[in-house]
Amino acid sequence: LLxxxxxxxxxxxFGDRTKFRQWLVDDGFRNNFRDxxxxxxxxxxxxWISKSLKDGDPDPADIxxxxxxYDKTLDxxxxxxxxxxxxxxxxxxxxxxxxxxxxxxxEYDLVVIGGGSGGMAAAKEAxxxxxxxxxxxxVKPSPKGTSWGLGGTCVNVGCIPxxxxxIGATLRESIHADAxxxxxxxxxxxxxxxxxxxxxxxxxxxxxxxxxxxxxxRSLNFKYRVRLREKSVQYINKLATFxxxxxxxxVDKKGRTSEVTASRFLVAVGxxxxxxxxxxxxxxxxxxxxxxxxxxxxxxxxxGASYISLECAGFLAGMSKDVTVAVxxxxxxxxxxxxxxxxxxxxxxxxxxxxxxxxxxxLEKLEDDxxxxxxxxxxxxxxxxxxxxxxxxxxxxxxxxxxxxxxxNPKNLKIVAKNEQSTCPNxxxxxxxxxxxxxxxxxxxxxxxLLARRLFGGSKEPxxxxxxxxxxxxxxxxxxxxxxxxxxxxxxxxxxxxxYHREFLPLxxxxxxxxxxSNAFAKIVVDKTAKExxxxxxxxxxxxxxxxxxxxxxxxxxxxYRQLTDTVGIHPTSSEEIVTLAITKSSGExxxxxxx
Ligand code: FAD
Ligand code: NDP
Numbered sequence: 001l002l003x004x005x006x007x008x009x010x011x012x013x014f015g016d017r018t019k020f021r022q023w024l025v026d027d028g029f030r031n032n033f034r035d036x037x038x039x040x041x042x043x044x045x046x047x048w049i050s051k052s053l054k055d056g057d058p059d060p061a062d063i064x065x066x067x068x069x070y071d072k073t074l075d076x077x078x079x080x081x082x083x084x085x086x087x088x089x090x091x092x093x094x095x096x097x098x099x100x101x102x103x104x105x106x107e108y109d110l111v112v113i114g115g116g117s118g119g120m121a122a123a124k125e126a127x128x129x130x131x132x133x134x135x136x137x138x139v140k141p142s143p144k145g146t147s148w149g150l151g152g153t154c155v156n157v158g159c160i161p162x163x164x165x166x167i168g169a170t171l172r173e174s175i176h177a178d179a180x181x182x183x184x185x186x187x188x189x190x191x192x193x194x195x196x197x198x199x200x201x202x203x204x205x206x207x208x209x210x211x212x213x214x215x216x217x218r219s220l221n222f223k224y225r226v227r228l229r230e231k232s233v234q235y236i237n238k239l240a241t242f243x244x245x246x247x248x249x250x251v252d253k254k255g256r257t258s259e260v261t262a263s264r265f266l267v268a269v270g271x272x273x274x275x276x277x278x279x280x281x282x283x284x285x286x287x288x289x290x291x292x293x294x295x296x297x298x299x300x301x302x303x304g305a306s307y308i309s310l311e312c313a314g315f316l317a318g319m320s321k322d323v324t325v326a327v328x329x330x331x332x333x334x335x336x337x338x339x340x341x342x343x344x345x346x347x348x349x350x351x352x353x354x355x356x357x358x359x360x361x362x363l364e365k366l367e368d369d370x371x372x373x374x375x376x377x378x379x380x381x382x383x384x385x386x387x388x389x390x391x392x393x394x395x396x397x398x399x400x401x402x403x404x405x406x407x408x409n410p411k412n413l414k415i416v417a418k419n420e421q422s423t424c425p426n427x428x429x430x431x432x433x434x435x436x437x438x439x440x441x442x443x444x445x446x447x448x449x450l451l452a453r454r455l456f457g458g459s460k461e462p463x464x465x466x467x468x469x470x471x472x473x474x475x476x477x478x479x480x481x482x483x484x485x486x487x488x489x490x491x492x493x494x495x496x497x498x499x500y501h502r503e504f505l506p507l508x509x510x511x512x513x514x515x516x517x518s519n520a521f522a523k524i525v526v527d528k529t530a531k532e533x534x535x536x537x538x539x540x541x542x543x544x545x546x547x548x549x550x551x552x553x554x555x556x557x558x559x560x561y562r563q564l565t566d567t568v569g570i571h572p573t574s575s576e577e578i579v580t581l582a583i584t585k586s587s588g589e590x591x592x593x594x595x596x
Pocket of ligand 1 (some may be wrong): 136140153154158162238239271442
């Protein structure tokens with residue numbers, strides 16, 4: 001740091017404001033200065049970077065950068081010493097030489113195995129950088145015989161159908177709970193005997209929503225094929241298996257085989273639902289089947305308590321089904337505990353039954369085709385549909401990876417990779433199939449694009465898997481970025497963090513008498529240094545994904561509490577609650593906010 005009258009490089013921990021002030025005074029800085037506007041500052045130095053080494057009060061002409069008092073200077077020093085994550089530091093991906101040369105002699109520069117989020121993105125990017133690319137995608141039917149088109153999990157049996165069902169369920173909930181209070185009613189606006197507006201009765205028709213969603217998805221399958229063609233990526237609708245490090249064997253629907261060779265391969269085969277492990281497990285369906293059911297699922301048991309089980313339970317209950325969730329341990333392991341509990345409470349209040357601390361031990365088909373389930377605690381119940389959602393397993397079992405020395409994790413069959421490069425240097429992996437990769441579509445896409453740029457565009461930019469935003473689309477949505485309160489305590493200690501929180505009634509729910517027990521909630525977790533760097537942001541409420549996306553950008557750039565609260569909110573929104581969070585958990589003050 002260049003201070004007046006001396007040049008000094010500071011390389012130590014500045015500590016807090018008091019320590020920093022003492023350090024300045026000990027080091028001979030005067031306590032009083034006159035600022036460039038002529039104002040005297042007593043016992044509070046102002047600090048600037050001067051162009052020359054002049055001593056004394058600052059001369060405006062000599063000031064290169066005006067820093068301000070202790071706090072501003074401390075902030076500046078910290079930024080100078082530790083640039084915001086990803087701001088000034090540019091990490092480079094160090095890759096092992098994979099032997100690729102322009103005249104390699106194979107049919108393709110790159111063959112991508114798997115036409116899902118990651119594979120499609122990487123194939124199109126590599127082709128637009130001039131590489132000769134082929135993409136193999138083949139859907140193995142689920143054990144129930146369900147199959148689908150190009151685009152992978154997200155488009156066919158994941159994000160897209162799930163979110164559309166969720167939108168439908170949310171719509172029904174709004175009609176049911178709120179519409180009357182906005183004067184929108186099919187039953188008139190007469191108050192009932194209790195002085196309440198009557199509730200609109202809604203019944204959802206399974207086949208209408210299923211057919212509309214499936215038609216939309218088919219249109220997406222078609223568009224993906226067109227986009228591959230536009231980008232000159234050769235689409236091969238065949239199942240690929242490694243023969244050697246530069247050759248894969250291809251099998252089509254009719255069992256006919258062929259081969260294709262490439263200098264580089266990208267494995268982006270994703271994962272498939274892990275089956276239940278109890279007696280009669282084959283009676284259960286999975287998320288691969290639920291969006292295709294020909295008949296109304298009726299009374300449903302969802303087994304598992306993470307994203308997929310809770311989201312499916314949420315939209316099925318929202319579509320007026322009788323739904324129970326079997327929870328082995330806790331809801332949403334790995335997420336913020338307080339937020340997860342709020343989701344459970346909300347779902348319970350909105351008609352989802354929870355059976356805690358149980359797993360199914362036996363499934364039996366009854367004469368009427370219903371399924372009798374015996375649980376680990378000895379209890380029994382009968383359901384029309386049992387949906388297993390107990391995690392996903394990487395789809396690598398029959399890929400021939402052992403022939404090409406690609407190491408996998410025996411527990412989940414995921415490919416071990418560094419900078420997306422596997423233990424066989426010319427074979428890469430992105431998306432759900434890669435060990436350590438969050439199983440999220442945008443992560444697979446980003447990793448695929450960045451890898452293609454490194455392989456064919458001269459880039460060295462690695463994929464950054466830290467501070468990825470995610471949303472759980474449960475009936476009350478939950479979105480977060482960064483650390484949960486629990487993980488922050490584990491990392492920094494209870495005394496090393498502070499939590500700012502607020503519970504509030506979103507304006508869109510404020511007219512409805514039915515909503516007054518369903519508050520939204522926002523909280524941020526900060527470290528307890530003077531800068532109060534934001535470690536995690538959590539929001540439970542309407543439109544959570546839309547609320548959180550922008551905050552993700554700030555988190556990538558080292559957001560501080562001060563920067564957050566310096567930001568003027570947009571009123572009236574739920575998102576503004578995050579930039580106005582002021583009640584600390586440690587104060588013990590009630591987190592419930594008043595209106596406006
Ligand atoms: P995939 O999309 O799974 O694609 C892999 C492709 O490879 C498939 O088409 C497969 O058939 C094909 N394949 C497999 N083996 C071979 C082979 N040997 N030869 C040729 N082709 C092969 N993520 C979000 O971000 N937001 C959400 O809201 C969300 N919701 C989800 C809901 C559900 C129910 C599920 C199951 C997942 C959800 N996800 C969500 C996760 C998201 O879908 C995945 O993270 C994403 O699809 C992973 O992309 P991928 O490219 O790694 O693999
Ligand atoms: P997860 O691996 O996240 O969770 C598995 C759940 O099943 C846990 O609740 C686990 O309980 C439970 N479980 C595991 N084994 C058993 C068993 N034998 N019996 C009963 N319960 C069991 O899997 P999901 O299938 O929910 O999701 C997979 C991934 O897909 C997610 O991690 C996510 O990345 C992605 N996804 C993303 C979505 C989004 O972005 N909105 C939506 C859906 C999926 P326990 O805690 O006790 O281990």
